[in-house]
Amino acid sequence: MARGSCSLIHWLRVKWHFSLLHLVRTLQSVSSTARQLLSRGCKSMARSRVVELIGKFCPCLCPLRDNEIFRACESPNSVENVRAILRRDPRAVHALRSDDNTTPLHLAVILQDVDLVRMFISHKADVTSKDQEGQTPLHVAALSGNADITSMIVDASTNLQQHIDDKTVKGYSAIYLACWRGHLEVAQLLHSKGAKLNQTDNEGRTMISRARDWNQIRVLEWLEQEVLVS
Template sequence: MCKGDVVQQSQEKRTITDDTDSLSNSFKQMKVADVGERSFPSLDDGYFSRSVNSQDFVFRHADNNTNDSIDCNDKCQSSYCSGVCTDCDSSLNSNVVYAKDQDGDTQLHLGIIQHQTMLVLWFISLALSPDWLNITNHLVQTPLHIAVIMKDALTTRRLMAAGSSVVARDMNGNTPLHIACREGYLDIVHHLLKPIMFEETEANKYELPYQRIPQDLEIANYDGYTCLHLAAMGSHLDILERLLHRGAEVNCREHKSGRTALHIAAETNNTQLLQFLLRRSDIDVNAETYGGLTPLRLAAGRNHTEAIQLLLAQGACSFHDSSDDSVS
C-alpha cells in the first residue's frame, strides 16, 4: 500500500471536530522514525528527495505513553498534548516542528513532501524568524527547494512571502529557480520570478529582510550552469521566454567551457531551440567558447546539417583561422 493510501485512510478514520483539532490530530501521525527503527540508508538523490519513504516515515496515531510528548508545564488543558499542542506557547511547537531528523529534515520538509497543505501553512506560521524557514537537510535543501521539487505552487509562494531565501543553494549549487527551470515547471518559475506583494506578507509575525526577486539570473550552479542554460538544455522555450523577459542574458556563458544557449542548441541539433534563439536581435551568432568554438563549428563538427543551414542563414561566419572542422 502506498503512503498516500495510508494518509487517506488515516484521515478518513478521524472525526474532525474543528480546524485546530484536525491540525493537531494530523500532526500526531507525522512521526519521524527513530534512528533505531531504521535499517536502510537514505534514498535521497540530491534533487528528488525521498527522505519520506516506508522506512523513514511512520503513520500512526500518537499513543498517550509515547516519550515524545511536550512538557506543557500545566499551561495546556487540551487533550492533544503529544508531539505538538495548539494551545501551548508557540515556541514549544516551533522547537518540535523545526527539529531535525536523522536525514536533517524538519517536520516542515516532511509535510511538504507529504502534501499536508494545512499543516505546512501552520508550520510556516510557527517560524520565529525567516532563518527557521532556511534550515537545510543533509542534502542542503531548504523547504523552498522541496516545495519546488514537489511542484507545490501554494507552499512555494507562502514560503517566499514569509522570507525563505530564493538564492539558497542545495548540495549541487542549485537555487530553487535552477531546479524549476531544469524540470520545466513553468508555474513554479512564474512564482519564483514574481516580486512579493505587501498583501502576501500580512500573515508574518516578523519583519522581512530585503531580498531581490527575481534573483540574480546570472547565478551559476556548481556545474557552471545558469537557469537559462538549464532551461535551454531541457528545451523549455516557455521558461526561456520568461527568463529573457526578466532580464536574463541570452549570450551568457556557462562556466566550464563557455558555451552559450546557442552553442547548446547547435551542438544538439535542436532546431526548435535554434529558431527560438535566432529570432532574437541581440543573439551573438558567432559567440565563442573558451576554446574558440562558435555554434557553427560545433554543428559542423557533428554534421548537423539543419543547424548549419539555420546558422548560416542568420549570418554565422563560415570561415575560421584554423582549417580544422571549418565550414566552407
C-alpha cells in the first residue's frame, strides 16, 4: 500500500479511534451510499468523485472499472462515444461491471440518459438483467421516478408479465419502490401493465405501510382507492 494511504488510515484510526474493521466498513458504506444517491437523482460528478477518492486509498473496495463502455456512458460526448464502441463490438452492450454487476443499461437509467437507454435497448440489451442487489433496469427507473424511461423499458420487455414483479434481494418490486418514493405516475404506469399491489417485502411491509411512513400522500390515497376497488 502507498505511503499516503497508510498515513491516511493511521491518522483516521488515531483521530477517531477507529479499528481497521470499522474503517473498512465505513468506506464500504460510503461507496454504497454514493451509488444509491446517484440512482435517486444525485449528480454523476459528485458520486464519481466519492468513488474515485475511495478507490485511490482502498482499491480493494472500488475495483477499477476498465470496461470502456462504462467510462463512455459518463463521458461528455456519451452518445457518440458509446455508439462508436457498439459499432466496433456489439457485445459490449452485455458487459458487466466487476464490482456490482451493473450493465450499461443500468448505468444509462441511473444517469437518466434517455438517448443512451434507447440506444442500448435498440442493441438488444437485457432489460431483466440484475445487479448485485437484485435490481433490474426497471427497478432503477422506478426508483428514480422517470416515467419516460420506465415506459421505454416496459415496452422493450418481451416477457413483461413474467418479470414486472421481479424483486430485489430485499424483496422490493419496481412498483413497490415507486410507491415508497412517491412516484405516482410511475406506479400507475406499472400497475396498468399488470404489476400487483398486494406485495410485501422481506420484512413483511406493504406498499401502503411504506407510503404512509414516508408521508407519500398522493400515492397513499391512490393505493387505498385501488385496494377498495379490487
